[in-house]
Amino acid sequence: MRLRIFTEPQQGASYETQLTVAKAAEDLGFDAFFRSDHYVKMGDVTGEPGPTDSWITLGALARETSRIRLGTLVTAATFRHPGPLAISVAQVDQMSGGRVDLGLGTGWFEVEHAAYGIPFPSLGERFARLEEQLEIVTGLWGTPGGETYSFGGEHYTLTDSPALPKPAQAGGPPIIIGGTGAKRTPRLAVRYADEYNVPFQQPDDTRAAFDRVRAAYAEAGRTKPLVYSIAQVLCCGRDEAEVKRRAAAIGRDVPELRQNGLAGTPAELVDKLGRFAEMGAERVYLQVLDLHDLEHLELIASEVMPQL
Structure with a gap:
């Protein structure tokens, strides 16, 4: 089981x-x-000093790091047209030497769309746009060199695109699709994703979501492996006082975090992560909400990671 930091x-x-x-x-x-x-x-x-754009940020981080993988959980399909998105992600993948993953979703937070003048269509249309974006982004990356790519859909049309630049990773960065939808999400994950992520769910609900995707995987006859992952808010301490201090710093309640996240001592976290591992979770995105508490990361690295 691999641990990833999610901010x-x-x-x-x-x-x-x-x-x-x-x-x-x-x-x-x-x-x-x-x-x-x-x-x-x-x-x-x-929220001060204000938002930072995800792909501009990841492009800069690509040049300041050398090993760690970089990505979004998840990029909103409402924010960017698929052609420019494919260009941006491919460029960051090149800048990182092939260390990028692309999480892509429908977009859901209506307030931010209103705040910055971004259209926010119905959920059905957002899913339709997401599916076309997945088809276009993967199609552009997968087009052989020297050939062009065209696409005609309900929401996007591309005509004779040079399908450039190409990412550093052959075929393009791994695609992550997340969520717990019962029908559309499993279908899209099986068709387009390299990884399926269940965010912020308890073990029983996570198992049910994994099972729905596994059933869709079998029904579709897919043979390419699919990675299963989870995202959980993190609140770890060496003792109860430290757990309480970290929970207070992010405005959360310890009992609630123990139920809905990864909270408690390192031993408690290892035990709960073991439950997720038993149902097939291979990666864990640790949602770190206090970005100034680097000792929190050090604790996980020294007391939790070696046991996984």
């Missing part, structure tokens, strides 16, 4: 803060540094 910079994090966390995560042996793709803060925080 929410819209809550209030400069590029410099993200760089510090990414470098610490790399030095401590974590598998990846991921960030959300949001433009407006959530909850009772100021």
Whole structure:
């Protein structure tokens, strides 16, 4: 089981803060540094100094790191047209030497769309746009050199695209699709994804979501392996006082975190992660909400990671 650091910079994090966390995560042996793709803060925080664009940030981090993988959980399909998105992600993949993963989703936070003048269609249309984006992005990356790519859909049309630039990774960066939808999400994951992620669910609900995707996988006759992963908010301490201090710092309640996240001592985390591993989770995205508490990462690296 590999551990990845997952951040929410819209809550209030400069590029410099993200760089510090990414470098610490790399030095401590974590598998990846991921960030959300949001433009407006959530909850009772100021959000200052303001949002940072995910792919501009990851491009800069690509040049400041050397081993750790980089990606989004998840890029909002409402924010960018698929052609320019394919260009941006391919460029960052080149800049990183092939260390990028692309998480792509429908977009869901209506407030940020209103705040920055981004259209926010119905959920059905957002899913339709997401499916076309997945087809286009993977199609552009997969087009052989010297050939062009065209696509005609309900929402996007591409005519004789040169399908450039190509990513460093052959075939393009791995695609991550997440969510717990019962029908559309499994179908899209099986058709397009290299990884399926279940965010912020308890073990029983996670198992049910995994099983739905496994059933769709079998029905489709897919043979290419699919990685199963989870995302959980992190709140670890050597003792109860430290757990409480870290929970208070992110405005959460310890009993609630123990139920809905990864909270408690290192031994408690190892036990709960073992339950997720038994159902097939291979990667864990640790949602770190206090980006100034690097000792939190050090604790996980020294007391949890070696036991996985």
